[in-house]
Amino acid sequence: MIAIQDQVIRTQYYAKHILKDRTVPDDLCRRCKRAKETIHHITTGCQSIVQADYKVRHDQVAKIIHQKIALNFLLTQENTLYYKYTPERVMENDIVVLYWDRTLLTDRTVQANRPDITLINKMEKWAFLIDVAVPHTNNLQDTHNTKINKYRELAVEIKEQWGLNKVTILPAVL
Numbered sequence: 001m002i003a004i005q006d007q008v009i010r011t012q013y014y015a016k017h018i019l020k021d022r023t024v025p026d027d028l029c030r031r032c033k034r035a036k037e038t039i040h041h042i043t044t045g046c047q048s049i050v051q052a053d054y055k056v057r058h059d060q061v062a063k064i065i066h067q068k069i070a071l072n073f074l075l076t077q078e079n080t081l082y083y084k085y086t087p088e089r090v091m092e093n094d095i096v097v098l099y100w101d102r103t104l105l106t107d108r109t110v111q112a113n114r115p116d117i118t119l120i121n122k123m124e125k126w127a128f129l130i131d132v133a134v135p136h137t138n139n140l141q142d143t144h145n146t147k148i149n150k151y152r153e154l155a156v157e158i159k160e161q162w163g164l165n166k167v168t169i170l171p172a173v174l
């Protein structure tokens with residue numbers, strides 16, 4: 001982990017420019033061949049990884065959060081290992097409703113209406129819109145702000161539509 005953080009993993013970029021290994025022909029990513037193979041590129045930017053692995057990582061983080069919420073509000077007793085956990089689309093008891101990756105229908109069209117997790121407290125009349133992202137360290141603040149802006153309209157709409165006192169957009173940015 002520390003090696004990754006200090007960028008001393010033997011990427012093509014590291015081999016060519018830091019180790020100055022002459023047997024390395026170029027510093028391009030061995031997977032996509034389109035960008036320099038840096039830690040940054042591998043962990044967040046490679047087009048040939050993005051569809052599969054980044055999605056799995058994103059979903060695993062979201063599942064952990066979902067399960068903790070479900071346990072906390074007594075929607076389940078099941079404390080499965082996160083990689084075996086499959087969230088139910090809708091969970092509900094007398095106090096809360098918990099949605100997983102569900103489109104929230106609104107009267108007016110909004111630009112984004114499908115947060116990873118939606119938690120509504122029916123008794124206390126509040127909701128959380130939770131959306132997960134795992135960007136590179138350099139983009140943490142940007143990603144956070146992007147998520148807030150993305151769901152702002154939705155928050156306004158459902159607050160009015162569902163008669164809530166408060167809707168909080170909660171980006172879970174790791």
Ligand SMILES: [Zn+2]
Pocket residue numbers: 029030031032033034035041045046047048
């Ligand atoms: Zn690549």
